[in-house]
Amino acid sequence: MADNGESGASAADTTTTHEDGLIDFPFKLEAQCLLLPHYADCSKVGYVLEGRAVVGVILPGETKERAVLIKKGDVITVPKETYTWWYNDGDTDFCIIYLGDAAAGLTQGLITYFLVPGQAAVYNGFSTDFLAKACGVNEEAATKLFSSQPGTQIIKPEKKLCVKTHDRDRHGIVLHEDSARFSNHVPCGGHVVSMTKDNLAALEGRFRFSINITKLEPNAMRVPGFFPAIQLVYITRGSGRVQISGVNGATTLDKEVAARSVLVVQKFYVMAAVAGSEGLEWFSIITSER
Structure with missing residues (x-):
């Protein structure tokens, strides 16, 4: 995703593809900016690094x-296939x-x-008469309905949006790291x-994966x-040294790492x-449900 050129709107388009089709994608949404409703062809999990945002979600089914x-x-x-929109209702950048x-x-x-609304909306591929018939309105109303949003991906509304959120809606789709049980904990050493x-x-x-922090x-x-599965690791904070050993004891990695x-x-x-x-600290996915 990219900046649509409107003041205050930005996003990082730095998707990196790795083995087995795994990807990492840092994303930033500036204060009071809205990422328009959309869905995608791939599944992903996000870990919030900074800030806050309100997210609208409709899961498949x-x-x-x-x-x-x-x-x-x-x-x-x-x-x-999940339908989402994202709004940074805070005063600082939202980073995930x-x-x-x-x-x-x-x-x-x-x-x-x-994208569902906007200049690049998926519905723009239909003729006006098709859209009118689908919505049960006349063509003039359909034209107004599907052309009312001039933005493309990210916009900055003229007024702050007030959206009521519910803690119960988090169930099953959002979990804070402090609410999850440690799978491993060493006093003064760290935890997983x-x-x-x-x-x-x-x-x-x-x-087809699980998550570790x-x-x-x-x-x-x-x-x-x-792990008997591929692991994709993103360093979120701090620094250190990582080594990886593979077949026949060959060193496949020995490097200093830092955030990002x-x-x-x-x-x-x-x-x-x-x-x-x-x-x-790092956030990782493992291509195993366990």
């Missing part, structure tokens, strides 16, 4: 829209990192977005939070370990990490 407030530390699931699965997308390894279909219901049947205290070590570094760990490869003086 549901007809009622949910409205949720998400803030730093929240994880939100966005299955493919998405990790996703684009292996089965229209274009393998890429997410394709379908795991999110699966057991504590984030939207993952069941819609995603790992936090190491300064100078602590994440001892060597492996991205790593791919192949299935059965062993990863270890040592945090620097400020600690080391």
Whole structure:
């Protein structure tokens, strides 16, 4: 997604494709800006790094829209075909990192977005008489309805939007890292939070991966370990050193990492990490439901 040229609206279009169709996509929405309603052909999960936003969500198979407030530390699931819009109702930038699965997308390894309103709306491919008949209105009304939004992807409304959110709407699709149980915790060393279909219901049947959030205290070590699945790792804070060992004990990675570094760990490869003086944290997905 990209800036549509309107004041105050911006987004980072830096999607990176990795092995097995996995992707990472940092996204920023400036204060009081609105990402117009859309859906996509791929599933992704987001981890909020900074700020807050109101998100409208209609999941596949549901007809009622949910409205949720998400803030730093929240994880939100966005299955493919999900209808969403995003509004930054705060006074600072809203920053989120998405990790996703684009292996089965229209274009393998890429997410394709379908906007509902605006100049690039998917409905613009229909003639006015078709749209009028579909909506049960005359052609003049249809023209007004489908051309009333001049923006493309992100707009800045003239007035602040007031949207009522409900905590109950978070159930199954949003979970804060502090609300999830530790799957591993070492006092003064760090902890790992795991999110699966057991504590984030939207993952069941819609995603082929689970989620981990790992936090190491300064100078602590994440001892060597492996998953029987591919792991995509995004460093969210701090710095440190990561090593990965593969077949026949070959070193496949030995590097210093910092915030915004991205790593791919192949299935059965062993990863270890040592945090620097400020600690080391990462958000990751593993191509296994467990």
